[in-house]
Amino acid sequence: MHILNSWIADLEMLICVNRMVAVGECGLDSSDNPNNEELKKQVNVFEEQLRIAKRQHLPVVIHCRGDKKLKAMCRDSLSNFLEEDHPIHWYCFNGDIEEYRQCKTMFPNGKFGISPFLLMDNKYLTYRATVCELDLEDLVLETDSPILHPQGYSEASPELLKDIMWKLASMFHVPSEDIARVTTRNARQLYNID
Numbered sequence: 001m002h003i004l005n006s007w008i009a010d011l012e013m014l015i016c017v018n019r020m021v022a023v024g025e026c027g028l029d030s031s032d033n034p035n036n037e038e039l040k041k042q043v044n045v046f047e048e049q050l051r052i053a054k055r056q057h058l059p060v061v062i063h064c065r066g067d068k069k070l071k072a073m074c075r076d077s078l079s080n081f082l083e084e085d086h087p088i089h090w091y092c093f094n095g096d097i098e099e100y101r102q103c104k105t106m107f108p109n110g111k112f113g114i115s116p117f118l119l120m121d122n123k124y125l126t127y128r129a130t131v132c133e134l135d136l137e138d139l140v141l142e143t144d145s146p147i148l149h150p151q152g153y154s155e156a157s158p159e160l161l162k163d164i165m166w167k168l169a170s171m172f173h174v175p176s177e178d179i180a181r182v183t184t185r186n187a188r189q190l191y192n193i194d
Contacts, residue, residue, distance in 0.1 A: 008048045015056055021191045023053040024061025025091050028074045031065050043077060050081040059087035059190055071099060079106055087190050089113060092144050096126070097133050104138065111190045113142040114183075116160055118167050119150040132171055136179070140187045141165060 015023065026049040028042050053060045060082070064074040078088070084107055093100070093112040103110055112134060117124045141164050143156040153160070165183070169176040187193070 008052070011049070012052050012056070015052065015058070020056075020058065021193065022059040022061050022089065023049050023056070024059075024089070025063040026050075026060065027063040027065075027091075028070050028077075029063060029065040030067065030070045043073065046074075047077050047081055050077060054082055054086070059089060059192075061089045061091050063091050068099075071095065075102065075106060082107070085109055087111075087192075089140065089190055092117075092142065094124070094127055095130070097130050100130070100134060100138075109190075110138070111140045111186050112138050114139050114164060114168065115142050115144050116150050116153075116156055116164065118164055119160070122151070128171065131168070136168075136172060136174075136182050137186065139168070139183055140190065141168075141183050 014020075026046055028039070028046060030039070034042065050060060052058075060078075062074065062078070064071050082088075086107060086109070088103075088107045088110040090103055090110055090112045092115045094115075094117055095103075100112065103112075114131060117127050118131060141161050143158055143160045143164075150160075150163075165176050165179045168179045168183075172179070
């Protein structure tokens with residue numbers, strides 16, 4: 001526990017000294033099938049990061065990858081440590097409409113990251129259907145660079161944002177300029193960028 005406490009103090013100092021705009025990407029991930037002890041450590045670290053975000057009045061970028069039980073654990077930690085008006089970026093959101101509504105009910109100021117999943121025509125069909133049901137005022141664009149890339153790209157990069165924007169414009173039946181304007185405004189509000 002001493003190592004964790006030292007690490008927490010170091011992280012908070014780095015956040016203060018470097019004037020960070022958010023804490024994260026942080027959260028829970030069961031993709032490597034962690035045992036109970038490993039998952040407990042993840043929860044402890046995540047909750048310490050939430051405490052830092054609260055103390056520093058910074059948005060939290062949430063990474064939550066796993067089954068419904070793990071996602072519920074993630075939301076429980078969030079609701080136990082943060083006020084409902086705390087700004088949250090649900091990074092690389094790939095949940096269903098029910099999860100979206102749960103997150104919005106718990107944290108109405110939350111924004112949902114729309115990633116290159118949207119561009120993967122041969123995969124993630126339910127993802128695109130879910131995105132169509134989301135409120136455009138709740139969306140921000142992201143690339144998960146360099147990891148998450150669609151077919152035909154060797155890696156993700158910021159240039160994918162325009163492709164995501166065009167795809168969203170097509171799906172929402174609005175001009176791409178509207179998508180750019182709204183999602184940029186959403187990101188600026190989320191991260192308190194003037």
